[in-house]
Amino acid sequence: MNLLEVRNLNTSFHIGVGTVQAVRNISFHVKQGESVGIVGESGSGKSVTMLSVMGLLPEYADIAADSILFDGREMTKLSKKALRAMHGSEIGMIFQDPMTSLNPLFNVESQLTEPLRIHRHMDKHHARQRALELLRQVEIPNPEARLKQYPHELSGGLRQRVMIATAIACGPKMVIADEPTTALDVTIQAQILDLLQNLKKETQTSIIMITHDLGVIASMCSRILVMYGGTICEQGDAREIFYDPKHPYTWGLLNSIPKVQSRPGEKLIPIKGTPPDMLKPPEGCPFSPRCRCCMPVCRMYMPPTVALSDTHSVACHLMHPNAPKITREG
Ligand code: SF4
Numbered sequence: 001m002n003l004l005e006v007r008n009l010n011t012s013f014h015i016g017v018g019t020v021q022a023v024r025n026i027s028f029h030v031k032q033g034e035s036v037g038i039v040g041e042s043g044s045g046k047s048v049t050m051l052s053v054m055g056l057l058p059e060y061a062d063i064a065a066d067s068i069l070f071d072g073r074e075m076t077k078l079s080k081k082a083l084r085a086m087h088g089s090e091i092g093m094i095f096q097d098p099m100t101s102l103n104p105l106f107n108v109e110s111q112l113t114e115p116l117r118i119h120r121h122m123d124k125h126h127a128r129q130r131a132l133e134l135l136r137q138v139e140i141p142n143p144e145a146r147l148k149q150y151p152h153e154l155s156g157g158l159r160q161r162v163m164i165a166t167a168i169a170c171g172p173k174m175v176i177a178d179e180p181t182t183a184l185d186v187t188i189q190a191q192i193l194d195l196l197q198n199l200k201k202e203t204q205t206s207i208i209m210i211t212h213d214l215g216v217i218a219s220m221c222s223r224i225l226v227m228y229g230g231t232i233c234e235q236g237d238a239r240e241i242f243y244d245p246k247h248p249y250t251w252g253l254l255n256s257i258p259k260v261q262s263r264p265g266e267k268l269i270p271i272k273g274t275p276p277d278m279l280k281p282p283e284g285c286p287f288s289p290r291c292r293c294c295m296p297v298c299r300m301y302m303p304p305t306v307a308l309s310d311t312h313s314v315a316c317h318l319m320h321p322n323a324p325k326i327t328r329e330g
Contacts, residue, residue: 004030008066011052020278022048024230035207037221043275045230046210050176055083089119092167096179098159102151109147119170134165157188174206229276229286236312246314248291251328293326
């Protein structure tokens with residue numbers, strides 16, 4: 001069953017010099033208990049997509065969608081107040097840098113018990129008991145002492161665990177994790193990913209993992225959306241994306257990460273060029289200025305999305321039956 005279903009989402013920002021078309025015509029879904037990864041370079045529209053879904057963008061953002069259904073409710077029709085009530089209670093968010101999302105003026109107990117008192121109407125005693133339970137669940141040692149501490153007294157890994165505890169405090173149906181491990185060192189990164197995996201298993205919470213790191217996606221997600229220039233250029237289950245990718249941008253992403261079988265000194269292959277300026281995105285396929293397979297049609301027309309299986313779809317003119325047969329290798 002789909003927990004989240006987004007149809008034709010478009011988000012733009014009106015700024016002094018023009019309109020930034022951050023997200024263009026994207027559709028996707030997330031099933032109950034599923035973990036979905038959204039991957040792409042900075043500026044590809046990953047975070048804006050989820051902030052649009054949550055209604056968390058500033059006033060000058062223009063969000064239009066045919067439909068955003070969450071747990072059977074049409075979110076585009078909800079008032080700001082109703083949307084706010086969903087944040088923290090039904091949808092939890094974990095951000096990249098807990099130092100900017102945890103309030104430095106309040107201790108861990110205040111920050112953990114606040115959503116419980118607001119959304120679950122718990123009294124002080126029960127909220128404190130639940131806060132202790134949550135700290136144990138995210139494997140924070142000595143939780144009684146930690147409750148009294150302020151964010152600056154905790155290490156980066158502990159702060160991220162507190163952030164996760166806050167996000168899951170009210171038992172949300174879905175957690176959105178936006179680059180949750182980028183600011184952490186590799187060992188702590190692995191622990192946080194394990195923790196999220198366990199939470200998913202224990203609570204059947206759906207997780208949307210936003211990241212530029214395919215390694216994080218590989219260890220966490222069963223389905224992957226690849227974003228470029230505000231569009232979804234390829235989506236599929238993890239096996240399809242890692243072992244049978246079809247879009248030249250996905251090839252580029254996979255070629256630019258180290259492989260277990262790489263020889264010592266073997267160089268990674270970067271994707272040449274820079275992401276498009278979304279104030280003036282290129283005509284046709286947004287990846288055309290950087291694509292080694294670019295054809296004249298690519299510079300004129302946006303490629304349609306072609307379904308290759310129930311789960312795998314690709315937006316690339318190479319999918320046309322008359323297009324040249326080009327593979328990842330050449
Ligand atoms: Fe490359 Fe053309 Fe496919 Fe875009 S549509 S990714 S430019 S081949």
